[in-house]
Amino acid sequence: MSRLRVNAFTLSIDGFGAGPDQDLKEPLGVGGEALHNWMFGTRTFRNMSGDDRGTTDTDDRFVARSFENVGAWIMGRNMFGPIRGEWPDESWKGWWGDNPPYHVPVFVLTHHPRDPIVMEGGTTFHFVTDGIHSALEKAKAAANGKDIRLGGGVATVRQYLREKLIDDMHLAISPMLLGSGENLFAGIDMLKLGYRCSEQVATPNATHFIIERA
Structure with a gap:
């Protein structure tokens, strides 16, 4: 059965997953890119851009795990690009160039319809306008049993x-x-929602936590 997973999602110590003032120059907000320094030097991450160097340590193993058994992705429009409101044209196709690192169908949540975009390497961006449940149903169908x-x-x-x-x-x-930005857990009671921490691993660059639904 397909599972919905969040992987390699980086937060600051104070709980922010992106900095303030996100725009084209600062897609992760001011200071947000530095959150991911733990990942940038790993072999798995570097391999995505054709570099066969990089570390093969614990951080790399977590990055590698994040791509295992994935049959589809869901993302918000903010992750897909900086454009807001109606699509002005068809020119924006994501941050990742002609061959994005997904290689499976990707379902983008948006309020504004757009035709699917077929990219190199097996990635197709589909734009879902009828909510998170619909996106999940479509992603499960596309994943064909994978996560x-x-x-x-x-x-x-x-x-x-x-x-x-x-x-x-x-x-x-x-x-x-x-200090500021988008806080993941603000106003959310994870215990009441039935989640628990099942694994914790510290490295010099990050502390990794696995949280599961009971």
Whole structure:
């Protein structure tokens, strides 16, 4: 049975998954890119851009795990790009170039319809306008029994958390403070929703937590 997973989702010590003032120059907000320093040096991450170097340590194993058995993705429009409102044209096709790192169908939550975008490497972006439950149903059908990985942004993960639709989460806590931005857990009672921490691993670059729904 397909599971809905959050993987390699990085937070600051004070709970922010993105910094303030997100825009084209700062897609993760001011200071947000530094959250992911634990990942950038790993071999799995570097392999996505054709670099065969990188570390093969605990951080790398968590990145590698995040891509295992994934048959589809769901992401918010904020993760897909910086454009707001109606699509002005068909030119924006994501941050990742002609061959995005997904290689499976990706379902983008939006209020504004758009035709699917077929990319190189097996990635097709589908735009879902009728809510998170519809996106999950479509992703499960496309995943063909494999898992669905839920990407960002923070607001998207919060929507699925509130509905208790996420089966498990891998959170990487980066050793830095952001002070403001998008806070993942603000106003959400994870215990009442039935989640618990099942694994904790610390590395020099991050502390990794696995949270599962009981």
